[in-house]
Amino acid sequence: MKCIHFTLALMLIAVMSCKGGNGNAKTQVKEEHGAILPVKFNADSAYSYVKAQVDFGPRIPGSDGHKACKDYIIGQLTRFGADTVVVQNFKATNYLGSELPLTNIMGRYNPGADDRVLLVAHWDTRPWADADPDINKRSLPVPGANDGASGVGVLLELARLFNEKSPDVGVDLLFVDGEDSGNSGSWGSNEDTWCLGTQYWVKHMPYKAENTPRYGILLDMVGGIDARFYREYVSESSASEVNDKVWSNASAAGFDKYFLNNVRGGITDDHIFINRAGIPCIDIIECSHPSTGSFSPVWHTVSDDMEHIGKATLGAVGQTVANTVFNEKK
Numbered sequence: 001m002k003c004i005h006f007t008l009a010l011m012l013i014a015v016m017s018c019k020g021g022n023g024n025a026k027t028q029v030k031e032e033h034g035a036i037l038p039v040k041f042n043a044d045s046a047y048s049y050v051k052a053q054v055d056f057g058p059r060i061p062g063s064d065g066h067k068a069c070k071d072y073i074i075g076q077l078t079r080f081g082a083d084t085v086v087v088q089n090f091k092a093t094n095y096l097g098s099e100l101p102l103t104n105i106m107g108r109y110n111p112g113a114d115d116r117v118l119l120v121a122h123w124d125t126r127p128w129a130d131a132d133p134d135i136n137k138r139s140l141p142v143p144g145a146n147d148g149a150s151g152v153g154v155l156l157e158l159a160r161l162f163n164e165k166s167p168d169v170g171v172d173l174l175f176v177d178g179e180d181s182g183n184s185g186s187w188g189s190n191e192d193t194w195c196l197g198t199q200y201w202v203k204h205m206p207y208k209a210e211n212t213p214r215y216g217i218l219l220d221m222v223g224g225i226d227a228r229f230y231r232e233y234v235s236e237s238s239a240s241e242v243n244d245k246v247w248s249n250a251s252a253a254g255f256d257k258y259f260l261n262n263v264r265g266g267i268t269d270d271h272i273f274i275n276r277a278g279i280p281c282i283d284i285i286e287c288s289h290p291s292t293g294s295f296s297p298v299w300h301t302v303s304d305d306m307e308h309i310g311k312a313t314l315g316a317v318g319q320t321v322a323n324t325v326f327n328e329k330k
Contacts, residue, residue: 121151
């Protein structure tokens with residue numbers, strides 16, 4: 001993916017490569033800071049789902065780890081009572097000319113509802129650690145604990161919650177493949193080399209006009225220790241009302257430490273293509289690390305491992321998204 005930093009006052013753009021059973025219980029949970037929560041997101045569970053993926057090894061399309069993770073996601077969605085699990089197998093060619101066997105997976109809750117919300121994460125990992133400070137490691141695969149597994153881990157814990165308590169609206173959990181094999185060699189002209197699974201999915205969406213999701217939320221790199229999430233520029237331009245909704249829910253739940261109410265650089269990520277397909281979609285993504293001013297220092301390196309995953313961050317993001325979905329009414 002790419003990170004695009006905008007200097008609005010000068011109107012200049014600098015681009016940097018980056019890239020059981022549905023229950024209906026009405027129980028509410030009171031958080032320590034006083035907010036009334038519709039459900040309690042379990043960060044320990046989300047962390048365990050992240051670790052399970054990392055334990056498979058890199059999830060590079062076509063690898064053993066990739067196949068194991070695919071089966072794991074499908075199995076977890078089935079275990080957590082998804083009404084329908086849609087598996088979309090296809091092939092796509094990356095910018096190097098290699099044909100990749102890809103799979104998009106969608107778990108649908110209340111598929112008959114026309115009022116829907118779309119939640120998205122990519123589950124593949126980057127084949128090359130091309131941002132590693134050690135040049136000798138740049139041909140090695142990225143473990144993808146944060147960049148890949150964190151978003152999936154949050155979505156799987158949300159699936160478990162949806163199985164325990166049904167939201168008022170339908171929810172689609174979309175796990176897209178082939179996001180992270182793009183060309184970071186030169187800026188400005190490589191957008192279509194990223195997000196291969198999402199580009200395929202938007203051409204085969206399972207929606208008609210009456211049941212197109214109200215909005216989408218993309219989770220990408222949402223597990224870093226002490227991560228900070230700003231309003232991403234493209235999200236703000238294309239889906240500012242969704243940003244307002246999510247950041248307001250984060251603030252109400254006491255997560256202002258993580259969700260900072262400022263607009264920062266734009267990202268070429270899966271939400272770009274979802275927005276173009278007519279679904280307003282935002283990107284919750286760490287793109288301003290305190291020490292570097294950009295992504296986490298372990299981004300696209302061999303150090304993107306469990307040592308750098310924070311349960312508190314997973315909990316803040318997961319609870320915010322859960323509150324947002326459960327606040328939606330028919």
